[in-house]
Amino acid sequence: MSCHIDMENHVDPEPLPFSRHAKNLLRFLNLLPARMASHDNTRSTIVFFAVSGLDVLNSLHLIQPYLRQDLIDWIYGGLVVPRDNEKRCGGFMGCRAMVPKTEDAALLECMRKYQWGHLAMTYTSIAVLVTLGDDLSGLDRKSIVDGVAAVQKKEGSFGACIDGSEDDMRFVYCAATICYMLDYWGDVDKEAMFQFIMRSLRYDYGFSQELEGEAHGGTTFCALAALQLSGQLQRLDSTTVERIKRWLIFRQMDGFQGRPNKPVDTCYSFWIGASLCILDAFEVTDYAKNREYILSTQDKLIGGFSKWPQGNPDPFHTYLGLCGLSFTGEPGLGAVHPSLNMSMAAYAHLQHLHEQWRSENGKGEEDHGLSSAAQQQLKLKMKEGDPKATTAATTSNSPLIPAQ
Numbered sequence: 001m002s003c004h005i006d007m008e009n010h011v012d013p014e015p016l017p018f019s020r021h022a023k024n025l026l027r028f029l030n031l032l033p034a035r036m037a038s039h040d041n042t043r044s045t046i047v048f049f050a051v052s053g054l055d056v057l058n059s060l061h062l063i064q065p066y067l068r069q070d071l072i073d074w075i076y077g078g079l080v081v082p083r084d085n086e087k088r089c090g091g092f093m094g095c096r097a098m099v100p101k102t103e104d105a106a107l108l109e110c111m112r113k114y115q116w117g118h119l120a121m122t123y124t125s126i127a128v129l130v131t132l133g134d135d136l137s138g139l140d141r142k143s144i145v146d147g148v149a150a151v152q153k154k155e156g157s158f159g160a161c162i163d164g165s166e167d168d169m170r171f172v173y174c175a176a177t178i179c180y181m182l183d184y185w186g187d188v189d190k191e192a193m194f195q196f197i198m199r200s201l202r203y204d205y206g207f208s209q210e211l212e213g214e215a216h217g218g219t220t221f222c223a224l225a226a227l228q229l230s231g232q233l234q235r236l237d238s239t240t241v242e243r244i245k246r247w248l249i250f251r252q253m254d255g256f257q258g259r260p261n262k263p264v265d266t267c268y269s270f271w272i273g274a275s276l277c278i279l280d281a282f283e284v285t286d287y288a289k290n291r292e293y294i295l296s297t298q299d300k301l302i303g304g305f306s307k308w309p310q311g312n313p314d315p316f317h318t319y320l321g322l323c324g325l326s327f328t329g330e331p332g333l334g335a336v337h338p339s340l341n342m343s344m345a346a347y348a349h350l351q352h353l354h355e356q357w358r359s360e361n362g363k364g365e366e367d368h369g370l371s372s373a374a375q376q377q378l379k380l381k382m383k384e385g386d387p388k389a390t391t392a393a394t395t396s397n398s399p400l401i402p403a404q
């Protein structure tokens with residue numbers, strides 16, 4: 001009896017040890033553990049999870065100025081800018097193995113043949129720069145978007161790089177995010193992209209990775225976010241939207257699963273949670289059960305989250321677990337922009353850059369597709385961290401290039 005009463009009155013003094021999670025993420029910015037050595041070629045993604053995770057933890061100040069500059073320089077070190085006579089391979093590489101530290105001009109010239117942008121690395125690299133407050137002035141936005149358009153397939157999907165790769169919904173999302181962040185869509189065919197996404201909507205109203213595949217939570221996020229970022233979410237009819245919501249809501253057990261009959265996993269609190277935020281339906285989920293599951297996967301000793309309780313924490317599940325908690329309004333965490341997968345603070349910085357670019361191009365604020373009053377209201381809502389506030393902002397058209 002007394003034990004029962006004790007349990008009921010037990011209050012965890014620190015349900016979410018912020019400082020340990022921050023310390024855990026910070027570690028990945030200084031070294032890559034041996035067990036993760038095979039991820040060296042996608043190192044930008046690890047930097048993205050660590051930096052963005054620190055941002056959601058409101059702990060970016062822990063990145064000392066010298067490290068911040070190091071990170072920005074390292075990211076720019078992976079930028080590929082093709083010359084006029086070279087193929088359209090602009091973008092970022094994931095690691096620096098193809099950039100030898102040498103003054104040997106002949107060797108450097110020779111290595112250019114092996115340098116090309118990769119959509120996932122380009123997306124995460126730009127997102128890191130934005131999150132660290134860089135002004136992106138070191139980017140040639142056109143050559144990057146040319147690189148995105150060069151890997152679009154005839155049926156609307158995207159590959160990862162010009163050298164050839166799988167092509168599927170993951171890279172559709174990366175393409176949309178890159179173009180949205182750079183406020184420029186260039187030769188990207190948004191209509192073909194839309195058609196590919198809609199052909200990937202399955203009989204149960206989740207989206208699949210490739211045509212005729214099985215509906216999947218991560219892919220459904222990629223599809224919905226790409227539709228929102230390209231200003232095409234409103235093309236879904238209300239019946240379809242309701243059925244997609246149903247598929248998403250049914251993925252909640254306590255946490256969320258990615259597919260029917262699969263175990264729950266921390267990262268789906270982001271993939272499914274963000275999808276429901278995009279469709280304005282996150283409110284109908286069980287916040288308490290979701291929170292309880294995410295918290296059960298954290299390592300309270302060394303920090304970080306894993307996919308399952310008692311698992312090894314990693315930066316991917318740590319960042320996405322924090323985002324999942326942020327959607328439920330966890331006190332102390334920053335708000336997250338669901339489709340851009342970055343903090344609202346980083347998003348505000350991005351909007352500021354867009355305004356700057358637009359005014360340099362002779363376009364005023366009115367060109368955002370919103371009235372001044374609506375923009376003011378949106379800014380206020382963003383300050384309050386209202387996820388619904390993103391809907392209007394992310395569907396505005398770029399004045400640089402008219403909507404196709």
Ligand SMILES: [Zn+2]
Nearest residue numbers: 265266267307
């Ligand atoms: Zn996972």
